[in-house]
Amino acid sequence: MAHPLPEVWIARHGETSWTISTQHTGRTDVPLTEDGEAEALCLRRRLADISFVRVWTSPLARAQRTCDLAGFGDRAELEPDLREWDYGDFEGMTHAQILARDPDWVVFRDGAPGGETVADVSARADRVIARLRTLDGDTLLFGHGHFSRVLGARWIGLPVAGAGLLLLATAAVSVLGYDHGLDEPALRLWNDRHHLKGEAR
Numbered sequence: 001m002a003h004p005l006p007e008v009w010i011a012r013h014g015e016t017s018w019t020i021s022t023q024h025t026g027r028t029d030v031p032l033t034e035d036g037e038a039e040a041l042c043l044r045r046r047l048a049d050i051s052f053v054r055v056w057t058s059p060l061a062r063a064q065r066t067c068d069l070a071g072f073g074d075r076a077e078l079e080p081d082l083r084e085w086d087y088g089d090f091e092g093m094t095h096a097q098i099l100a101r102d103p104d105w106v107v108f109r110d111g112a113p114g115g116e117t118v119a120d121v122s123a124r125a126d127r128v129i130a131r132l133r134t135l136d137g138d139t140l141l142f143g144h145g146h147f148s149r150v151l152g153a154r155w156i157g158l159p160v161a162g163a164g165l166l167l168l169a170t171a172a173v174s175v176l177g178y179d180h181g182l183d184e185p186a187l188r189l190w191n192d193r194h195h196l197k198g199e200a201r
Contacts, residue, residue: 007141007188008132008155008176009050010148013058013066014039015170022094026087026115026143029061036062039171039196040069046195047071053137058082058144060134066171067142076142081124084144088115107146118160121147125154133182143159145170152176155185167191 014036018025047070056079057067067076083163089136090098090112098105111117128151132139143151149163155176156162168174175189 002174005178005182006136007138009047009052009138010151010174010176011043011047011066011070011140011142012145012148012168012170012172012174013060013142014043014069016062017093017146021168022096023092024087024090024094024100025062026084026091026112027060028091032062032065036071036170037065040066042195043171043173045089047140050138050140052140054135055140056082057142058084058147060084060144063142063144072140072142079128079141081128081145082141082143083124085121085146085150086112088112090114090115104165106161106162108150121150122154122160125150125160129155132176134144138195146174148174152187152190156187157185169193171196 001193011104014032016025016030016036018030043066055072055076057063057076059078059080060083067073085107109118125147145168149166149168150160152166152174153160153162172191173189173195174191176186177186177188179186
């Protein structure tokens with residue numbers, strides 16, 4: 001039975017070598033690993049039976065490749081505002097390396113030196129949300145870890161700092177929706193990986 005209120009489904013891209021090494025991957029186009037491609041194919045099975053009125057993907061290669069392997073490449077629209085956080089001077093650095101340089105740094109509070117500020121990323125998320133809320137029916141987004149977390153936080157009215165509470169693994173599926181009406185945005189599902197082989201149910 002169809003649900004009465006629209007939903008926004010978010011699929012994070014599959015594994016890359018930099019997600020394994022925990023390097024901050026903003027605008028660098030790191031390809032999916034073999035396991036990352038397998039994760040994206042699992043997304044195909046998970047999403048195949050859902051009818052989406054629009055499909056948007058980040059223009060970065062890892063998101064586009066995930067979108068293609070998930071079966072939506074032929075209808076996806078590139079959405080520049082879905083790009084990952086621009087980490088500036090911290091691009092390619094691990095969390096440990098960043099903390100060695102700045103022990104108190106938190107991306108969701110401090111932004112990235114030489115890259116995007118918290119206000120920059122919040123504005124991007126708010127632009128995406130404003131567009132999503134004009135659409136009837138379900139929408140599918142292919143994106144990234146930190147930016148998708150910000151999108152989830154902003155959807156429910158939290159500041160960007162709230163994104164720190166929303167963990168998001170590779171190839172995870174999340175669903176933004178509403179409670180009783182369009183004036184009550186809610187998280188319907190977050191960081192679900194049950195579709196991946198070997199994941200506990």
